[in-house]
Amino acid sequence: MRLKVAAFLALAASFWLPQVHAGVNVGSTRVVYQSKEKEANLALSNSGDDGVPYLVQSWVSPFDDRDASADEFIVTPPLFRLDAKGQNLLRIIATNAQNLPDDKESLFLLNVKAIPAKSEEQRNQNVLQIALKTTIKLFYRPANLKGTLPEAVEKLQWRTEGGKLAVHNPSGYNVVVSELLVNNSASKGMPEVIKPGSTVTTPIALKNSDSLELSYINEYGSTVKAAPVTPH
The missing domain is CATH 2.60.40.10 (Immunoglobulins)
Known part of the structure; x- marks a missing residue:
């Protein structure tokens, strides 16, 4: 180099x-x-x-x-x-x-x-x-990677840990974050990428009754809104 x-x-x-x-x-x-x-x-x-x-x-x-x-x-x-x-x-x-x-x-x-x-x-x-x-x-x-990126986003596991938002990505795909809405309000503190197999704990305050809506970047560089979810 x-x-x-x-x-x-x-x-x-x-x-x-x-x-x-x-x-x-x-x-x-x-x-x-x-x-x-x-x-x-x-x-x-x-x-x-x-x-x-x-x-x-x-x-x-x-x-x-x-x-x-x-x-x-x-x-x-x-x-x-x-x-x-x-x-x-x-x-x-x-x-x-x-x-x-x-x-x-x-x-x-x-x-x-x-x-x-x-x-x-x-x-x-x-x-x-x-x-x-x-x-x-x-x-x-890799050629034998299972599933698709939209399926990986659907499988993201959202939960509260000590009053903060945590998310686990069980898939083999990198999920690139564009924006996260909590109760329709933009939240800061999400990582740029939720990597395969990783669990990320954020500084975002969260309750189990809150509504989450993730926007992510797909393979073509377009922003896609995922369906709203609630933490488990």
């Missing part, structure tokens, strides 16, 4: 930031890598509104260690130039995934870092060089 970063900085020495009103766009807000497939793909495009190329670097990191590089995947091309109005396809390839669980999803992050070139008008200006980074979730889904 250190060599990748060093190479990126060296190649980016002549790249500078224009006003940030355009840039590299990713084609999805998440990637689901089916383990039976040889690779997963993500489309990138340069909107071209600023008329400059971008230097793009991509890599995968563990969800819980965002500054590290995940050994389980490689992204190709790892480093490339994306011209104005240009497009490219990132290929995410599992190269060391044999130790990942085969009964539940594994969650990672796909990082896309871009540095815009200096425009013609800025060649004689002193401007700040900044990398623009986009991070999306990467789900590695």
